Amino acid sequence: MHLRPDATNGQSTADAGAGWRIQARLRQFLPVPGLPILVISAVLLTAVGAPLLSPHVPTRGDLDRSLLPPFWASGGSLDHPLGTDLYGRDQLSRIFYGARISLWVAALVISVSIVVGTPVGMIAGYVGGWFDAILMRMVDLVLAFPLILLAIMLAVVFGPSFANVVVVVSLLIWPRLARLIRAETLSLRHNDFVVYAEVVGIPVWRIMIRHLFPNVLPTLIVMTTLEIGHVILIESSLSFLGAGIPPPYPSWGLMVADGRGRIVTGWWLSLFPGLAILVTVLAFTLFGDWLRERLDPRLRDR
Amino acid sequence: MSDVVLRLHDVAVHFPVVRRLFASRIAGWIRALDGVTVEVQRGETLGIVGESGCGKTTVLRVILRIVRPTAGWVVVDGQDVHVAKGQQLREFRRKVQAVFQDPYSSLNSRMRVDRIVSEPLEALSSGRMVRDEVRGQVMDALESVGLRSEHAELYPHQFSGGQRQRIAIARAIAPRPAVLLLDEPTSALDVSVRAQILNLLRDIQRAHNLTYVIVSHDLGAVRYLSTNIAVMYLGRVVEVGPSPVVCSEPLHPYTQVLMVGSERNLDASAEPALMEGEVPSPMAVPSGCSFHTRCPYAMPRCSVQEPALQHRRGREVACHLY
Amino acid sequence: MSAQEQLVLDVRNLRVTISSPTRGVVRAVDGVSFRVCRGETLGIVGESASGKSMTALGIMRLQPPNAQVEAEQIWFEGQDLVRLTQQQMRRLRGRRIAMIPQDPTTSLNPAFTMGDQLSEPLALHRRLRGAVLRDEVIAALRRVKVPAPEHRVHQFPHQLSGGMRQRVVGAIAFSCNPVLLIADEPTTALDVTIQHQILRLLKELQRQIGVGLIFITHDLSLAWRMCDRVAVMYAGRIVETGPVGDLFANPRHPYTAALLACLPTRDSVERLGVIEGSPPDPAAFPSGCRFAPRCSRAEDACRVKYPEETQLKRDRSFSCFLPMRT
Numbered sequence: 001m002h003l004r005p006d007a008t009n010g011q012s013t014a015d016a017g018a019g020w021r022i023q024a025r026l027r028q029f030l031p032v033p034g035l036p037i038l039v040i041s042a043v044l045l046t047a048v049g050a051p052l053l054s055p056h057v058p059t060r061g062d063l064d065r066s067l068l069p070p071f072w073a074s075g076g077s078l079d080h081p082l083g084t085d086l087y088g089r090d091q092l093s094r095i096f097y098g099a100r101i102s103l104w105v106a107a108l109v110i111s112v113s114i115v116v117g118t119p120v121g122m123i124a125g126y127v128g129g130w131f132d133a134i135l136m137r138m139v140d141l142v143l144a145f146p147l148i149l150l151a152i153m154l155a156v157v158f159g160p161s162f163a164n165v166v167v168v169v170s171l172l173i174w175p176r177l178a179r180l181i182r183a184e185t186l187s188l189r190h191n192d193f194v195v196y197a198e199v200v201g202i203p204v205w206r207i208m209i210r211h212l213f214p215n216v217l218p219t220l221i222v223m224t225t226l227e228i229g230h231v232i233l234i235e236s237s238l239s240f241l242g243a244g245i246p247p248p249y250p251s252w253g254l255m256v257a258d259g260r261g262r263i264v265t266g267w268w269l270s271l272f273p274g275l276a277i278l279v280t281v282l283a284f285t286l287f288g289d290w291l292r293e294r295l296d297p298r299l300r301d302r
Numbered sequence: 303m304s305d306v307v308l309r310l311h312d313v314a315v316h317f318p319v320v321r322r323l324f325a326s327r328i329a330g331w332i333r334a335l336d337g338v339t340v341e342v343q344r345g346e347t348l349g350i351v352g353e354s355g356c357g358k359t360t361v362l363r364v365i366l367r368i369v370r371p372t373a374g375w376v377v378v379d380g381q382d383v384h385v386a387k388g389q390q391l392r393e394f395r396r397k398v399q400a401v402f403q404d405p406y407s408s409l410n411s412r413m414r415v416d417r418i419v420s421e422p423l424e425a426l427s428s429g430r431m432v433r434d435e436v437r438g439q440v441m442d443a444l445e446s447v448g449l450r451s452e453h454a455e456l457y458p459h460q461f462s463g464g465q466r467q468r469i470a471i472a473r474a475i476a477p478r479p480a481v482l483l484l485d486e487p488t489s490a491l492d493v494s495v496r497a498q499i500l501n502l503l504r505d506i507q508r509a510h511n512l513t514y515v516i517v518s519h520d521l522g523a524v525r526y527l528s529t530n531i532a533v534m535y536l537g538r539v540v541e542v543g544p545s546p547v548v549c550s551e552p553l554h555p556y557t558q559v560l561m562v563g564s565e566r567n568l569d570a571s572a573e574p575a576l577m578e579g580e581v582p583s584p585m586a587v588p589s590g591c592s593f594h595t596r597c598p599y600a601m602p603r604c605s606v607q608e609p610a611l612q613h614r615r616g617r618e619v620a621c622h623l624y
Numbered sequence: 625m626s627a628q629e630q631l632v633l634d635v636r637n638l639r640v641t642i643s644s645p646t647r648g649v650v651r652a653v654d655g656v657s658f659r660v661c662r663g664e665t666l667g668i669v670g671e672s673a674s675g676k677s678m679t680a681l682g683i684m685r686l687q688p689p690n691a692q693v694e695a696e697q698i699w700f701e702g703q704d705l706v707r708l709t710q711q712q713m714r715r716l717r718g719r720r721i722a723m724i725p726q727d728p729t730t731s732l733n734p735a736f737t738m739g740d741q742l743s744e745p746l747a748l749h750r751r752l753r754g755a756v757l758r759d760e761v762i763a764a765l766r767r768v769k770v771p772a773p774e775h776r777v778h779q780f781p782h783q784l785s786g787g788m789r790q791r792v793v794g795a796i797a798f799s800c801n802p803v804l805l806i807a808d809e810p811t812t813a814l815d816v817t818i819q820h821q822i823l824r825l826l827k828e829l830q831r832q833i834g835v836g837l838i839f840i841t842h843d844l845s846l847a848w849r850m851c852d853r854v855a856v857m858y859a860g861r862i863v864e865t866g867p868v869g870d871l872f873a874n875p876r877h878p879y880t881a882a883l884l885a886c887l888p889t890r891d892s893v894e895r896l897g898v899i900e901g902s903p904p905d906p907a908a909f910p911s912g913c914r915f916a917p918r919c920s921r922a923e924d925a926c927r928v929k930y931p932e933e934t935q936l937k938r939d940r941s942f943s944c945f946l947p948m949r950t
Contacts, residue, residue, distance in 0.1 A: 192408035196473075199366050200422040201395050210421075214412035353815035462902045492671040493842060494899035494918075497886040501898060519816060522887060559817055580785050581815065 033290045039283035047099040054093035055079070059248040061087035070268050083268040085258060091268065094250035095276055101251050102280065105165060106231040110224055112170040117177035118220065122208055124178070125185025136182070139175040147172045148238065155243035165244045169234050173227055180223055184216045218295045225288035229281040236277050252277050305344040307513045308365070308398075308481055313338045313374035315360050315537075319585065332584045334360040336537035337374070339611075342530075344480070347507065347514040349528030349545065351521060351560060355584050356534040358517045362483050365515070366400055378481065396426040399474035403486035405466035409458040416440055416454035419473045426477050443476035444469075446506060464495035468502065475506060482507075484516040488523050500526055521560060525549055533557045536584060536592040543617020553619045555597050591622065599623055632804050632836035633660040633683070634699035640675070640682040642691040647907045652678040652691070654860035654909075660804065660836040667851030667868070668840045669883075673903050674857040676840045677726075680806045683838075684723060685713045701803065719749040722797035726809040728789035732781040738765075738792050739777035742799065749800045764795040768825060787818035791825070798829055805830070806838045811846070823850055844883060848872060853939060856880045859904050859914035864942040876936075876947040878919050913944070921946050 046053060066088040069076040076083060082091040120139075124132040151168040158164060188194065189212070197207050236253030238244030245251035252273040259269025315335040318328045335357045342348045350358040363369045365376055367383060376383040378398055386394050399422075402408040409418055419440045424431065441451055447468040458466055467487065474482055487503065488496040500523055507514060507527075518524050524531060525545060532542040533554065541554040552558045579596045582588055588595045594604035603622050611618040640653035653675040660666045670676040682693045685705065698705035701720065705713070717723075725731045732741060742761045746752050752760055765773035768791040781789055790810060797805060807826065811819040827850065830837050839850050847854050848868060855865040856879065864877040875881040885897025901918045904910060910917060912927040919926070923946065931943045 192402040192404055193410045195368065196400065196402065196408060197421075199368065199395070199400060200425055201392065202421070202425050210413075211410050215410070353817060464902060492903070493844075493883060493886050494671060495902060497898045498900070521816075559820070580787055580818070 033286055036283040036287040036290070039279055040287060043099050043103065043280050043283070046096045047103045050093075050096040050100045054090070054096045055081075056090035056093045058089060058093040058097040058250045061085070061089035063088050067262075067266055073268075082272050083266075085255075085266075085269055089248075089250075091255075091272060094255060095252070095272060098250045098252040098255065098273060098276065099280070101245060101249060102232045102235060105162075105169070105235050105245075106228045108166045109169045109173055109231050110227060112166070113174035113177045113227070114220065114224070116170075117174040118181050118213075118216075120174075121178035121181025122185045122212060122216065125182040126189055126204070126208060126212065128186075132182070135178070139178055142171060142175045148241070148243070151238050151243040152241065160243055160246040162245060162249075165235055165238060168238070169231055172234065173231060177220075177223060177227070180219065181216055184219045185212055188212055188215050222288055222292040222295060225284060225291055229284035229288070232277065232284070233281050306341050307344045307379060308342040308348075308515065309375075309377045310338055310340050310361070310365070311375045311377065313361075313364060313376060314372045315357075315364055315369055316372045330585045333537050333587050334369075334584060335364065335371075336587070338534075338537070338539055339374075340532055340539065340542065342481075342513055342515060344513050345507075345511050346529040347516060347527050349524035349531045350515065350517045350534060351519065351524055351531060352534035353519060353581055355536060355581050357537040357584075358534050359485060360537075361534075362400065362485050362515065362517055365398065365483060392426055392428060396477045397479050398481045398483065399477065399479040400483040400485065401467070401470050401474050401487050404490050405463050405470060406458075406490075408470050409466055411458050413457070414454070415444075415449075415456055415458065415469055418458070418469060419443055419454075419476050422473060423476045439476050439478075440472075443472040446475065446509070447472045447502060462495075463491050464498055467491065467499055471499075471502070471506070475510065475512075478510075479512070481513045481515065484514060484518075486518050486520070487516065489518065489520055496520075496523065503527060521549075533560065536582065536587050538592060538620070539611065539618075540593065540621070541617065541619045542611070543619075547616045551615065553614060553617070553624060554593075554621050555599055555623075556593050591620070629664070630662040631659060632662055632700070633838075634697065635659070635683065636696040636699075638679060638682055638693070638695040638698065640678045640687055640691055640693050642688070644690065644907075650907045651860050651909065652906055653682055656857070656860075656862055658855050658862065658865065660838060662803075662836055663830065663834040664853065665830065665837040665839050665851045667847040667854040668838060668857055669842065669844060669847050669854055670857035671842055671903060673859070673906055675860040675906070676842075676857050677808055679857070680723065680808050680838065680840055683806065684717060684721060685710065686717075718745045718796075718802075719800045720802055721804045721806070722800070722802035724790070724793055724797050724805070724807040724810045727813050728786060728793050729781070729813075731793055732789055734781050737778055737780055738784070742777075742792065742796055745796060746799055760799075764799050765792070767798065767829070768792070768795045770795070785818075786814050787822060790814060790818075790822055794822070794825065794829070798833070798835075801833055802835055804838070805835045806840070808840045809842070810839075812841075812843075819846075826850070844872075844887060856883070859909060860906060861914070861943070863915065863944070866936075866940040866942075870940065874948075874950045876942040876950075877915075877944050878921050878946075878948060879915050880942075881948050 061084070065080065065084050066086055068080050068084045070083045071078045071081045080090050080092065082095065084090055085094075120135055124135040147168055150171075151164065154164050154168065194207060194211055197211055235244055235251065236256070239251040239253030240257045242257065245254055247254060255273035256270045256277070259266055259271075259273075262269055313335055314333075314337055317332040317334060319330045319332060320328060338357070338361065340348060350361060352358050360369065364371050365378075365383065370384060378394060381390060381394060383394060413421075416437075420436050423436055423439060440454065444451070444454060449465070449468055449472065453461075458469065461469065484503070488499050491499060503514070504527060506512065514527060516524055516527055528545045530543060531545045531548045532539050533548070533556065534540065535556050541548060541552065541557045548557065549561060552561045582592070582595060588605070590606045591597070591604045591609050594600045597604065601622060607622070609620040609622050611620045612624065614624045636657045638653055638656045639651070642650040642652055644650055656675070656679055658666060668676045668679060678687070678691075681687045682695075683698055683705065685693060685708070687693050693706065695706045700716075708716075739761055742764055743757055746757055746760055746764075750760075761777060762773045765776060770776055770788060770791050776784070776788075784792070810826070811822050814822065823846070826837070829835075839847070841847055851868050853866065854868050854871050855862045856871075856877065857863070858879050864871065864875065864880045871880065872884065875884055882897060882899045886899065899918050904914055904917070910927070912929055913919070913922070913931055916922040916926040926945055931945045933941050933943050934947070935941045
């Protein structure tokens, strides 16, 4: 017999000291993570409005103005606020356009992953048995494969391209999504309301769409948010290695790579794109974390 | 006049325990049900009691076609439940409905109440019903369980445990079933709410001439609703008979212990010999009478021969003492 | 309680408040007072959200991180538990004050053997080592009637049944001869026949070492069987206390009476007594008596002011303006 415990009897742990209390207090003050949302909005804005916001065309450079430092350093000017690179291309514009590229790649990759991963995960979780075993071994296979290597090979054979990046990163992300969806589905599958639907004779496809998917959705949303940061990081790494977005497109990773040889003399070349990656990924991750916390206990909250 | 609505005839449900996924070696059998025969008349309530592992939940599952019987038949209104197909199957599903234990997991928290109640109705009528008809029946059902029309547009999390259970009951009675299977309908509820739901169930039964099968370890609830009570132990029925008879004069030693535990027993001296030991695993059911390992009255015969159900003093009991 | 009996615990005006960002201030326990003597069993009976479990956690200072425990005093063996630091509390927990929580599955660590889990408090509180420790562990298991303890010592929790696990939890609780034991619904998750066994064991062990037992339950019939005195909780407060016989035979508070009426008895053919509605939300208690919205006897006066405690005799009290007549 399982009587519901007191509504107020939470997962009680020993009073783990002041740390807990501070965290709890902080959470009370920041119901909405203002900073991450601000950053994400900024990134979205620049991505969408890059053509309007950029002072220069990112791919065209003026060799007369090569390697200009940011405007506050000697030799810099407000015309190129964050300096220029070896070819005289404006860094600020490249960073704006870089946001576009990063988010575009992320959007494509995540879309593909959701479209492929969700049904696979749900079917595996629901049907179980052989189907599940086979699907999950496939997932394991994909995850074990050194995809960076694959990306490099593809880049060597076909030349680096946008399509390559999307394909390779999607291959990496969809199994993670599928696995998580499968886990959620598994935990829901034996809930009474699903059993009842089966008893009443509702067809399996309907159960999955009507009953399981809406309950899996919150997890999906959270995972999506978290994975955006992940995708940006992977794409940047690939571009850094030369196996990702090809020049002259301004991927942040590529920009960091470009500045590698001039860390001291041309410090602004790697620093700003690097910061852009850091701040964006951090913002998405923090936001995803907050979202997870917001959605999760509420769901369990009865 | 016998009007048997539901009948289980010698039903056995054995689950194989498979050791390895690929080399399929059967390590043993879980004997969830081991030759169960019961009957329920229309309008009556059969209460099934017993502890974990006794098979009472499996009885419901085998009636609902969630598990297949390894042997025996389940017959509803003359129809063998497990061979029904197509229209017959739909008819069966409409006739036999269920209410589950946990009011929190038995309702889809992302669905509106009216949708929750109407979904099975629509599925079982195979599209023959008009939208207004459906809505009408949904509202009727909600009203019968004491909810109001405003509640139809709300979501489950806006209701308390007791109210959610009412919604589950509404969902079950909307298709106008003949039999309602109740799996621990009040175990997850507070004492004060329990009584509300039990009264409701009783009222609905009388109003619609429903037949109930209630499975619970809450003997008080079972006693309150049941016409007949079947006591199960390790997949077998050890005692079955009219509720007042079984409760006031339990014959089987196991029944005796169960009955004592449930009452507001104001007479402390009336505690019979307590059983020692744990319930054996359904994988290793003791020989002969499955209860002999814990029975204070066990005789040599008990470990050898399985006692059959015999008619004694107004009920059936399977024990060598009688 | 006669003058000879020793007082073990004296709680005065215990309050446990939870500050939740989503629900506001939740007063889980709102001014609870009671005493427990050596060798006696006090039952705390209530439904969900009554605050009974939180009371236990509050006494042990094991409340959740966002909860606060306050009290006039929680007197225990000459100390006021409210004023102790967590460090000091830790020295008491497991040794002087023990607890048997509700679900044995989650209170045992699935990664350690039974032997390990029993050894831990013994080594910590009684400083036993080596062979002496091993012997004591096996003796502890024998005391709770675990068959083949030498064998069980090496087993993991998942290899044991619920009843067996709860016995081990009991063994852990009793291992250091505590003075106060709090059992929070110790048998709710167990089968009926096993429940009997565990409760009987509990009673026996209590008799052996004379521990003061606080028995928390929602099941009145268990309270009847186990307790000497009972305190009925509703909406964070105690509404009635008294010796179990008198309380059951002559309940004064309408809630107690209603609870008793809800129990189906041997020969209940008529409708069961009901209590309409449900317990109030601990974040928003009504003004006045908290049971008034559901009470069939409530009048206007009940909704205005919370009824003060009426003391009938020593250890017999209730809080109601219109008590039931005897």
